[in-house]
Amino acid sequence: MKKTNGKERTAVTLVVNGVTHELNVGDQPYQVSPCHTLAQTLRETLGVTGTKVGCDQGACGSCTVIMDGRPILSCMTLTIQCHGSEITTIEGLADPASGKLHPIQQSFVDHSAFQCGFCTPGIIMASKSLLDRHPSADKQAVKEALSGHYCRCISHYQVVDAVMDVAEKGEGDR
Amino acid sequence: MTKKYRFIGKTTPRKDGVAIVTGKADYIDDIHPVSMLHGKVLRSPHPHANITAIHTDKAKDAPGVRAVLTHADVPPWMTGMPRHVKVLDQRVRFVGDAVALVAADTLEQATAALDLIEVTYEPLPAVFDMDAALAPGAPQLHDIFPGNLVTDFPAFGPNTLSKVVRGDVEKGFEAADFISEGTFGYENIANPLPIEPPGVIAQWEDDQRLTVWSGTQSASWHRWIMQSKMGFPDIRAITTQCGGSFGSKNYAPQCLFYASALAKETGRAVKVCYTKDEHFGAFVLRLGSRFCGKIGMKKDGTVTAVAGDWMVDNGAFSDMSQSQIAVGCGEAQLVLNCENWNLTTKLVCTNRCPSGVIRGFGGQELESAFAPILADVMAKAQLDPVEFFKKNYVKPGGKYIWREGNLWTCRGKDYTDAMEKGAVSFGWKDKWNGWLVPTAVEGSKRTGVGIGIHGNADVGEDDSEAYIRLNADGTATIHASVSESGMGQRSSLCKMAAEVLQLPLEKVHMTPPDTLVNPFDFGLVGSRGTYAVGSAVINAAEDALKKLFERVAPELQAQPEDLDTLDARIFVKGKPEQAMGWGRAIGIMRSVTGYGEFKSDYSVPNFLALFVEVEVDTQTGAVKIKRVVTSTDAGQIIDPPSLNGQLYGALGSAGLDTAVFEETIIDKKSGHMLNMNMCDYKWRTFNELPEFENVILETPFPTHRFKAIGVGEISTSPGPGAVLMAVSNAMGQHMTDYPLTPDRILKVWGEKKGIKNETV
Numbered sequence: 056m057k058k059t060n061g062k063e064r065t066a067v068t069l070v071v072n073g074v075t076h077e078l079n080v081g082d083q084p085y086q087v088s089p090c091h092t093l094a095q096t097l098r099e100t101l102g103v104t105g106t107k108v109g110c111d112q113g114a115c116g117s118c119t120v121i122m123d124g125r126p127i128l129s130c131m132t133l134t135i136q137c138h139g140s141e142i143t144t145i146e147g148l149a150d151p152a153s154g155k156l157h158p159i160q161q162s163f164v165d166h167s168a169f170q171c172g173f174c175t176p177g178i179i180m181a182s183k184s185l186l187d188r189h190p191s192a193d194k195q196a197v198k199e200a201l202s203g204h205y206c207r208c209i210s211h212y213q214v215v216d217a218v219m220d221v222a223e224k225g226e227g228d229r
Numbered sequence: 230m231t232k233k234y235r236f237i238g239k240t241t242p243r244k245d246g247v248a249i250v251t252g253k254a255d256y257i258d259d260i261h262p263v264s265m266l267h268g269k270v271l272r273s274p275h276p277h278a279n280i281t282a283i284h285t286d287k288a289k290d291a292p293g294v295r296a297v298l299t300h301a302d303v304p305p306w307m308t309g310m311p312r313h314v315k316v317l318d319q320r321v322r323f324v325g326d327a328v329a330l331v332a333a334d335t336l337e338q339a340t341a342a343l344d345l346i347e348v349t350y351e352p353l354p355a356v357f358d359m360d361a362a363l364a365p366g367a368p369q370l371h372d373i374f375p376g377n378l379v380t381d382f383p384a385f386g387p388n389t390l391s392k393v394v395r396g397d398v399e400k401g402f403e404a405a406d407f408i409s410e411g412t413f414g415y416e417n418i419a420n421p422l423p424i425e426p427p428g429v430i431a432q433w434e435d436d437q438r439l440t441v442w443s444g445t446q447s448a449s450w451h452r453w454i455m456q457s458k459m460g461f462p463d464i465r466a467i468t469t470q471c472g473g474s475f476g477s478k479n480y481a482p483q484c485l486f487y488a489s490a491l492a493k494e495t496g497r498a499v500k501v502c503y504t505k506d507e508h509f510g511a512f513v514l515r516l517g518s519r520f521c522g523k524i525g526m527k528k529d530g531t532v533t534a535v536a537g538d539w540m541v542d543n544g545a546f547s548d549m550s551q552s553q554i555a556v557g558c559g560e561a562q563l564v565l566n567c568e569n570w571n572l573t574t575k576l577v578c579t580n581r582c583p584s585g586v587i588r589g590f591g592g593q594e595l596e597s598a599f600a601p602i603l604a605d606v607m608a609k610a611q612l613d614p615v616e617f618f619k620k621n622y623v624k625p626g627g628k629y630i631w632r633e634g635n636l637w638t639c640r641g642k643d644y645t646d647a648m649e650k651g652a653v654s655f656g657w658k659d660k661w662n663g664w665l666v667p668t669a670v671e672g673s674k675r676t677g678v679g680i681g682i683h684g685n686a687d688v689g690e691d692d693s694e695a696y697i698r699l700n701a702d703g704t705a706t707i708h709a710s711v712s713e714s715g716m717g718q719r720s721s722l723c724k725m726a727a728e729v730l731q732l733p734l735e736k737v738h739m740t741p742p743d744t745l746v747n748p749f750d751f752g753l754v755g756s757r758g759t760y761a762v763g764s765a766v767i768n769a770a771e772d773a774l775k776k777l778f779e780r781v782a783p784e785l786q787a788q789p790e791d792l793d794t795l796d797a798r799i800f801v802k803g804k805p806e807q808a809m810g811w812g813r814a815i816g817i818m819r820s821v822t823g824y825g826e827f828k829s830d831y832s833v834p835n836f837l838a839l840f841v842e843v844e845v846d847t848q849t850g851a852v853k854i855k856r857v858v859t860s861t862d863a864g865q866i867i868d869p870p871s872l873n874g875q876l877y878g879a880l881g882s883a884g885l886d887t888a889v890f891e892e893t894i895i896d897k898k899s900g901h902m903l904n905m906n907m908c909d910y911k912w913r914t915f916n917e918l919p920e921f922e923n924v925i926l927e928t929p930f931p932t933h934r935f936k937a938i939g940v941g942e943i944s945t946s947p948g949p950g951a952v953l954m955a956v957s958n959a960m961g962q963h964m965t966d967y968p969l970t971p972d973r974i975l976k977v978w979g980e981k982k983g984i985k986n987e988t989v
């Protein structure tokens with residue numbers, strides 16, 4: 056990796072959707088500044104824009120990604136804190152070879168569990184993480200896991216149905 | 230007679246569904262035209278001030294900065310109705326008003342440069358409510374609005390409705406058995422707050438041609454409305470996926486001005502996406518609304534007179550406020566069948582973030598404000614509100630003056646059925662115990678029920694045009710300027726076209742929302758997508774088929790009217806062997822194009838009733854929404870999940886919850902917003918969902934081939950009044966203030982019980 060200005064730079068290694076990225080720390084457009092959030096790095100530096108930023112204040116859940124098995128708010132996480140982590144975004148859910156949708160994604164399509172769809176990637180990632188850990192979570196657990204997710208269109212009812220459909224089938228932890 | 234449809238009325242996947250669930254759907258902040266710059270806005274800390282000096286040299290010299298603009302060097306574009314809002318002004322009129330613009334290579338550089346702009350302000354006295362704004366000697370916001378009153382109503386032509394004067398109110402009140410009066414407000418100025426903040430990218434192709442990308446709800450507004458505000462450049466408006474709008478992102482004139490001014494200065498594409506702070510503090514709020522007047526009624530629920538003054542607070546400037554007043558005046562007449570009206574209006578400017586277009590569009594604001602008076606007079610008459618609304622909602626043959634000033638005769642339908650079916654599903658008869666009587670009391674928990682109704686004749690508003698191109702490969706392409714902001718309307722239009730053309734749904738596509746490639750469409754407002762845009766698309770599909778049949782009839786030795794088509798194969802009716810594929814019929818190097826249009830029609834109002842059951846805890850003051858039932862008649866459902874989603878939306882976008890907890894709080898001393906973040910601005914979470922049921926009737930409407938009308942826009946509107954009524958019944962006391970936060974509940978309960986509590 057190229058070093059800039061002869062200064063010592065540390066690098067951050069991220070595994071995003073199975074691909075390893077080694078990013079220099081610095082303030083050039085292709086580098087990661089110490090103040091960059093993971094949301095910024097994913098969207099601006101790596102061009103993975105499926106992760107949405109609704110508030111940038113840690114209050115809407117739209118920027119949720121899965122880091123090392125747990126759902127996190129990527130707008131509240133500094134990229135330099137994520138060194139060595141494995142991150143899954145909405146782009147990493149479908150089967151890479153066949154393009155087949157993950158059962159949760161498919162269920163969201165089947166239930167039209169979205170209106171504007173801006174909250175959807177975050178909600179799907181949180182649901183995936185929940186069902187990975189609790190494959191047959193009940194309705195209350197689903198609602199609680201999604202309680203930090205803002206959906207202004209009120210797709211909640213269809214979202215809960217979509218997630219429960221997968222939970223009941225036990226397909227969530229594919 | 231039930232008609233069998235192949236797609237209409239069935240649940241089909243949204244055409245953009247896979248893109249949404251895989252993260253491929255592009256929203257405005259996901260796109261980056263080549264060599265794009267980032268724009269930022271410096272905002273005023275003062276609610277009202279003159280800018281006496283502004284120095285930009287340091288900002289201009291900062292790294293990455295390409296342009297800094299102030300009121301002295303922005304283009305002379307103007308927005309507002311009538312025009313009174315410049316791109317940047319030497320005077321700021323609310324905390325958050327724009328002071329200067331910066332474009333830089335990165336967002337961080339643009340943000341950092343804002344701090345280097347030196348501004349000297351001369352603070353001016355400010356007014357934060359209508360009383361202060363109208364007081365003699367009050368500070369004036371705009372020279373063209375003396376007394377802070379906007380009196381020019383050009384919204385819908387020379388006779389735009391700014392009052393309702395019909396019949397003889399004096400006689401009406403004489404004939405009344407009961408009269409209630411008072412002054413009540415719906416002044417939460419709540420924020421529709423779509424999850425995605427607004428944003429625009431602008432790029433000048435040459436001096437006269439401007440391209441703008443944005444996540445708007447109505448694709449063409451950024452062309453046809455903005456052209457007249459900017460000296461008529463040729464604007465190409467492209468819409469990305471829109472992360473929620475609820476009216477607010479029909480267009481974004483300020484944001485578009487900022488991006489376009491910076492783009493002009495730099496010769497580059499410039500993106501201006503608001504932060505959540507700006508979305509809260511400098512975009513659009515609901516109108517503030519106050520009704521001071523009276524309603525007269527006979528024992529049998531006949532409304533004999535409505536008189537009063539509707540005072541509307543539009544904040545620092547007016548853009549669509551007059552349009553909302555006009556529609557609100559029309560909608561009140563739909564809800565209250567009355568021959569005698571004297572409803573006047575006042576539109577007032579105050580030093581706060583402006584109001585804009587929001588779902589509910591005037592009617593929600595007016596009806597929520599007079600709800601306490603209506604409740605009081607119904608209670609005096611001991612009338613069941615369901616019976617009252619059944620009697621008074623406009624019926625076929627009923628007359629109303631609509632927004633443009635013409636008298637219309639309703640040729641829609643009687644919604645009595647919808648109200649009755651909703652009441653049955655809700656269990657109204659068992660739960661309604663009379664006015665100010667709770668449904669149940671268990672310790673400190675008191676249950677009550679309420680109903681609100683709303684309707685809009687804008688389902689057929691304004692004009693639409695569409696083309697449909699039939700292709701030799703057995704596909705069809707709809708050319709219509711339609712965005713996707715959550716209603717699923719693009720998919721629903723594809724369903725309508727597929728049904729007419731009898732093509733598999735996956736063979737029907739739509740051009741992107743781009744005014745360069747599509748004819749005019751007014752946009753997705755007032756629930757017009759189903760009837761107005763739908764009619765244009767259906768007509769285009771029928772026209773295309775007619776042309777196709779005419780072309781092949783001779784070869785199939787038949788008359789065009791004897792032909793039919795199925796899955797891109799044309800055949801003679803009754804003789805399926807006499808057939809030809811579209812490939813041969815159209816010709817591989819050709820296509821067949823049909824045209825369809827729709828002209829405005831305000832004679833078919835839609836309708837929604839909302840029943841609500843609440844539980845009030847008189848110990849904590851908490852109001853819990855337990856159950857909601859909506860009921861309507863949609864004529865024919867096009868897509869069940871999309872329609873249900875729109876109706877669930879009653880809980881979102883500054884709707885029902887404006888009666889429970891939603892409000893924008895402005896400090897009356899400094900003019901600063903006190904809850905402009907998503908923790909302090911309350912919203913409903915997954916944990917707090919009431920039971921919710923939609924009762925949707927399907928009685929054919931005299932609209933288009935599929936006999937449908939839209940109803941999505943109005944779902945937020947009946948909720949606030951319904952909640953007020955339900956809480957009043959639970960408490961045994963008329964509740965009149967929005968929102969019914971715990972402090973308000975406890976205060977009223979304490980007074981009722983004679984409990985003194987110093988803290989409330």
Ligand code: FES
Pocket residue numbers: 107108109110111112113114115116117118119128129130131
């Ligand atoms: S964008 Fe991260 S929580 Fe809202």
Ligand code: FES
Pocket residue numbers: 169170171172173174175205206207208209210424472473715
């Ligand atoms: S679908 Fe629009 S915010 Fe959830």
